[in-house]
Amino acid sequence: MKRTSDIRATTVSNDVWIRHPQGRIFSRIWTQGSDTTQPRSLTPLLLFHDSLGCVELWRGFPAELSVATGRPVIAYDRLGFGQSDPRPDRPPINFIADEATSYFPIILEQLGITRFAAFGHSVGGAMAVNCAAQFAPDCEALVTESAQVFPEDRTLQSIRSAREEFKDDKQLERLKKYHGEKAKWVVNAWTESWLHPEFASWSIASVLPQVVCPVLAIHGIHDEYGTTRHPDMIGQLSSGPSRVEIIPDTHHVPHRERQQIIVRLVADFLNSVH
DSSP states (O other), rough: OOHHHHHTTTTTEEEEEEEEETEEEEEEEEOOTTOSSSOOOOOOOEEEOTTTTTTTTTTTHHHHHHHHEEEEEEOOOOSSSSSSSSOOOOOOOHHHHHHHIIHHHEEEEEEEETSSSEEEEEEEHHHHHHHHHHHHGGGEEEESSSOSSOHHHHHHHHHHHHHHTTTTTTHHHHHHHHHHHGGGHHHHHHHHHTTTTTGGGOOOOTTGOOOOOOOOEEEETTOOOOOTTOOOOOOHSSSOOOEEEEEETTTTTTHTTTTTHHHHHHHHHHHHHH
């Protein structure tokens, strides 16, 4: 595989604003430069970020994915995150499923996407599951990374610890680099949603059987936000062919901790289902 510097030199990115009734949504599209011979006709891979994430926090991962898979790679900031417009309200309790019904259809329409593959990290993985189920005929493949299927005790305890850490202004300032003045809203949207009593019954177990495309479930063995029960359930409950990959010596962000391994896993998986 090419070095990161070489890979970035073969990709170009384009920023696109999506008009939503509640505000503008920021997206970025990575495609291959003119010096590569890889095919350009493959369906795009859409990235769904985690609870504190945004386009910028994917860093060099999307560019590497674009070259390794030969696909356009698209990431977007959910409303209230990153460069997208702020949200005045806290997300509803059903915000994970709501992403697939209230936002994703508009993103597909305005970007002119009729068929796609999905990659979701953490809560973005659960959102990607809902999108793959909602648009089953159009979803070619699904990759979940560190996704949660239900609010496990380990998940909630780590979120409680993070909520305490973000009471330190220095922690919040670091987040402002990516979310600006929306940073506190981002933290509250994450912690208060997951720790809300009504969220205790949330699960995607009933949604997974509606996913009929091939699935790759990736999880770090030391993930502080969930045990390997989650990828196992994703693999067992989805209706299409599935593969579970547990990454050794890895925590909650495999695509950052083991970037080359994850890029190759995803590329090999997508090449096998194309």
